Amino acid sequence: MSWTPGFSVPAPGPSDADIPEQIARDSEVAAAIAAQAAADSDTYVSLAQRGAANGVATLDSNTLVPVAQLPLSSTNITILADRAPTGSDGIDGDGWIDASTLPPTVYGPKAAGAWPSAEHNLLDLLGWPSGVEASMPRYSAVSNTVSTATTNMRLVYFTAQRAVARTNMVIYSGATAAGATPTIVRGGLYSVAANGDLTLIRSTTNDTAVFAATNTAYTKALDSSWTPTVGARYAAAILVVTAATAPTLTGHVVGSGVNAISARAPRLTGVVTGQSNLPSSVSAGSVADLGNCPYVEFS
Numbered sequence: 199m200s201w202t203p204g205f206s207v208p209a210p211g212p213s214d215a216d217i218p219e220q221i222a223r224d225s226e227v228a229a230a231i232a233a234q235a236a237a238d239s240d241t242y243v244s245l246a247q248r249g250a251a252n253g254v255a256t257l258d259s260n261t262l263v264p265v266a267q268l269p270l271s272s273t274n275i276t277i278l279a280d281r282a283p284t285g286s287d288g289i290d291g292d293g294w295i296d297a298s299t300l301p302p303t304v305y306g307p308k309a310a311g312a313w314p315s316a317e318h319n320l321l322d323l324l325g326w327p328s329g330v331e332a333s334m335p336r337y338s339a340v341s342n343t344v345s346t347a348t349t350n351m352r353l354v355y356f357t358a359q360r361a362v363a364r365t366n367m368v369i370y371s372g373a374t375a376a377g378a379t380p381t382i383v384r385g386g387l388y389s390v391a392a393n394g395d396l397t398l399i400r401s402t403t404n405d406t407a408v409f410a411a412t413n414t415a416y417t418k419a420l421d422s423s424w425t426p427t428v429g430a431r432y433a434a435a436i437l438v439v440t441a442a443t444a445p446t447l448t449g450h451v452v453g454s455g456v457n458a459i460s461a462r463a464p465r466l467t468g469v470v471t472g473q474s475n476l477p478s479s480v481s482a483g484s485v486a487d488l489g490n491c492p493y494v495e496f497s
Contacts, residue, residue, distance in 0.1 A: 260280070265279050274291035274293075275293070276292065276294065278295045279294065279296060279298075280296070280297055282296050283305055283313045285312060285313070287308075287313075288306075288313075290308050290310065291307050291308065291309075292307060292308045294306050294313065330368070330495040331358060331359065331360060331364055331426055331495065332356070332494065333354040333491070333493055334354070334449070334450060334493060338449075338493075339370075339449055340450060341448070342370075342412075342446060343373055344372060344446055344447040344492050346444045347438075347444050348439055348440050348441070348444055349471065349473050350437075350469050350472075351437045351469065351470040351471075351476070352435065352436045352492055353388075353396075353433045353468040353469065354433065354466070354494060355390065355433045355464065356431070356432055356434070357432075358429065358430050359426075359428065360428065361425060361426060361428050362425065362426070364425070364426070365420055365424075365497070366496065366497045367385045367387070367400075367417070367418050367495070368496070369385055369408070369415075369416050369447065370414070370415050370416070370447060370448035370449075371411060371412055371445055371448065372412065372446035372447045373412055374443065374444075374445055375411055375412050375443075376410060376442070376443065377443030378442060379442070380406045380439060380440035380442070381406070381439045381440060382406075382438065382475060383408040383438050384404050384405075385436055385494070386398055386402070386434070386436075386476040387401070387420070387424060387434060387496070391482075393482055395481055396433055396480040396481075396482075396485070398477065398478050399424065400422065401476055402418035402420060402421070403419075403421070409438070409445035409447075417497070424496065426496075434494040435476060436494070437475070437476055449490065449491045449493040450493070451489070451491075452490065452491065457488055458487050460489050461487040466491060467491045468485035468486060468487065469485070469486050470486070471486065
């Protein structure tokens with residue numbers, strides 16, 4: 199037999215009958231894929247269904263459903279989110295709380311398809327004065343007979359709410375003016391350590407004309423600007439040294455029988471006796487219980 203170079207006869211391909219039973223046929227592979235897809239459809243969500251109509255909602259970086267994918271309610275609601283509202287958010291009558299600000303900002307109610315430009319923060323709504331750091335809500339300043347006494351440094355503690363620079367301390371006199379003439383009238387600001395120790399961080403200069411009139415707001419400059427750390431504890435201090443009548447202040451008066459309530463952690467008020475001037479530091483054990491709570495602002 200002769201052989202012709204470069205010429206070959208292709209071998210015939212195998213038929214299904216030639217394939218051993220342990221090897222799947224094309225038809226069996228297709229059937230298996232279809233069966234698995236049907237099973238997966240009951241277990242998995244396709245990418246095309248995320249955020250789509252009749253599909254499923256997505257999650258944001260905080261594992262929360264984005265506001266845009268929340269259903270509109272026929273009943274008005276207040277929406278809590280980490281941003282300010284846009285025109286497409288909510289329906290007329292809804293409220294909105296933007297939790298990305300400190301303190302959280304409140305919007306609403308939405309009207310005529312728009313959110314009002316005026317806004318408030320939760321501290322305003324709870325009675326805390328807007329634009330200042332204060333020792334208590336305004337509605338708690340119900341007395342003008344908060345007493346002082348010579349050489350007794352009055353302390354009122356508070357938690358900072360806004361990281362805004364402050365340059366002034368504002369103290370309100372009460373029903374009794376200071377007798378002529380005090381030796382020392384100063385205000386101070388102390389940071390409060392975890393164990394209750396105090397460190398003087400800001401102060402006002404001595405001004406013996408402060409508290410010369412009754413029911414008057416006295417604004418005194420701090421020795422340097424102060425930007426609070428939100429959530430940190432501070433104590434405002436007022437010291438009067440006088441041989442004459444000590445003034446009263448505006449604030450809140452607690453009966454002497456329950457002074458210890460104000461000393462519970464976190465401490466609300468206190469007094470450090472025997473002071474001729476503002477001390478640079480005070481140990482927690484030197485702060486005595488006192489219920490009288492002056493109203494102080496830092497602006």
